[in-house]
């Protein structure tokens with residue numbers, strides 16, 4: 001599925017959060033959404049998931065504008081895994097993952113054998129089969145994160161929108177998650193703070209700053225030492241490891257002055 005944001009603008013109490021953002025994610029691509037804290041990544045995902053109504057612009061799935069679509073209709077197309085979301089109830093893990101099947105239930109009907117098989121397969125895919133019967137409340141942060149991914153997979157969506165899904169995951173599970181995302185033929189937009197993971201696993205990267213799109217393109221085109229200095233305010237070195245994977249070594253945070261001294265014309269400033 002192609003997911004498109006077309007000149008999106010969204011603000012809170014008159015303060016612009018997203019400014020004229022256009023992004024086009026081709027079917028089957030895994031795209032990393034990057035940017036410093038507060039740059040608008042979660043807000044953009046929420047607009048793309050139909051949870052925020054942009055003041056201007058459009059969100060399209062396969063070219064069709066989603067304005068006015070029901071939550072159920074959207075949930076049959078895309079799954080959205082939010083940051084640190086959780087039912088916070090006494091549900092079992094399998095019940096939480098089963099919530100991913102709700103958009104497909106017939107009216108007044110609960111889960112059937114097909115739903116249960118899909119939930120079991122999703123739990124297996126994230127390595128949580130053994131915890132299916134456990135109470136949600138007792139899960140660790142990383143287990144919850146994997147269960148949320150299983151819920152999103154159980155939706156069998158055409159598109160996946162994931163907000164920092166590697167939070168709480170140990171390194172093995174981070175790599176497994178990224179391999180799953182890179183290997184799926186679903187369209188994926190994933191918010192990541194780990195720039196090395198993003199560079200290694202994503203087909204393309206989209207970089208936001210102060211609610212604006214700075215650039216979008218291949219990892220090598222987007223992640224340059226100058227951009228890391230100007231946008232993320234760190235002094236960093238980009239290299240390739242012995243396996244050929246891109247790695248970013250951080251030398252130090254930059255002071256405001258040092259970062260401004262590296263400023264280039266493409267730097268996005270608040271209020272412009």
Ligand SMILES: Nc1ncnc2c1ncn2[C@@H]1O[C@H](COP(=O)(O)OP(=O)(O)OP(=O)(O)O)[C@@H](O)[C@H]1O
Pocket residue numbers: 012017035036037038039040041042043044
């Ligand atoms: N509902 C809201 N009410 C008030 N301010 C909001 C709301 N949603 C977003 N914002 C503000 O908009 C800006 C962008 O927030 P957003 O959560 O999209 O950033 P982000 O890039 O996902 O940040 P982070 O990396 O810290 O998760 C922030 O300054 C945030 O405080």
